[in-house]
Amino acid sequence: MRIDVLTVFPEEFAALDSGVVGRALQKGVFEVNVVNIRDYSADKHRRTDDYPFGGGAGMVMTPQPIYDAIQAVDPERKARRIYMSPRGRTFDHELSLELAREERILLLCGSYEGVDERVLELCIDEELSIGDYVLTGGELAAMVVINALSRHIDGVLGCSESDEDESFADGLLEYPQYTRPSTFMGKEVPEVLLNGHHAKINAWRMEKSLELTKERRPDLYEKYLKKKDEK
Numbered sequence: 001m002r003i004d005v006l007t008v009f010p011e012e013f014a015a016l017d018s019g020v021v022g023r024a025l026q027k028g029v030f031e032v033n034v035v036n037i038r039d040y041s042a043d044k045h046r047r048t049d050d051y052p053f054g055g056g057a058g059m060v061m062t063p064q065p066i067y068d069a070i071q072a073v074d075p076e077r078k079a080r081r082i083y084m085s086p087r088g089r090t091f092d093h094e095l096s097l098e099l100a101r102e103e104r105i106l107l108l109c110g111s112y113e114g115v116d117e118r119v120l121e122l123c124i125d126e127e128l129s130i131g132d133y134v135l136t137g138g139e140l141a142a143m144v145v146i147n148a149l150s151r152h153i154d155g156v157l158g159c160s161e162s163d164e165d166e167s168f169a170d171g172l173l174e175y176p177q178y179t180r181p182s183t184f185m186g187k188e189v190p191e192v193l194l195n196g197h198h199a200k201i202n203a204w205r206m207e208k209s210l211e212l213t214k215e216r217r218p219d220l221y222e223k224y225l226k227k228k229d230e231k
């Protein structure tokens with residue numbers, strides 16, 4: 001899979017170079033191509049923003065550098081083109097699975113007060129939000145999306161980091177985990193986890209997942225019950 005990211009803050013994506021994602025990128029399991037929109041500005045001062053027509057606070061990203069950058073990285077319109085924006089569809093587990101199956105995606109990161117609407121109409125397929133709050137730019141949102149979808153790409157997680165057991169894989173929150181020591185500050189690890197009885201351990205974990213989900217995310221709990229009923 002190849003992900004093209006268009007941004008005026010390419011240096012922020014250095015955060016992708018470490019950890020699990022960094023290891024996968026180094027191994028070539030998938031590819032992230034970060035493009036500086038400013039490199040495509042036809043303006044003599046390499047400007048990428050201007051005052052909004054109609055007035056108002058802040059600056060708006062001009063269409064020309066974005067249009068040209070997109071044409072340069074995806075001339076044949078092969079990528080699923082996404083603009084990171086609080087106006088978009090909310091990112092979730094299902095969408096992370098869907099995006100991980102794409103051959104190519106392009107993530108446009110807006111900054112300032114937004115992007116000229118015409119370039120979105122001309123070049124972008126959909127908008128995507130990571131939650132109901134406003135960031136100063138789409139860069140962190142793009143990194144959240146890249147991180148979450150990469151976990152579903154074969155070869156990104158090691159065997160010991162399997163994607164299967166994780167929270168949301170079956171729509172439930174994850175059960176509590178413990179490691180050594182078996183007693184810490186007088187607090188014991190639940191007995192069932194210490195006796196090596198795998199069926200009992202799995203049953204306990206399922207029970208805890210259900211309890212936690214019901215208590216903390218009743219919306220997910222209802223969804224889970226409904227899905228189970230349909231099976």
Ligand code: ADE
Binds near residue numbers: 135138141
């Ligand atoms: N850009 C600014 N805020 C955002 C959000 N919540 N999601 C995606 N992109 C954004």
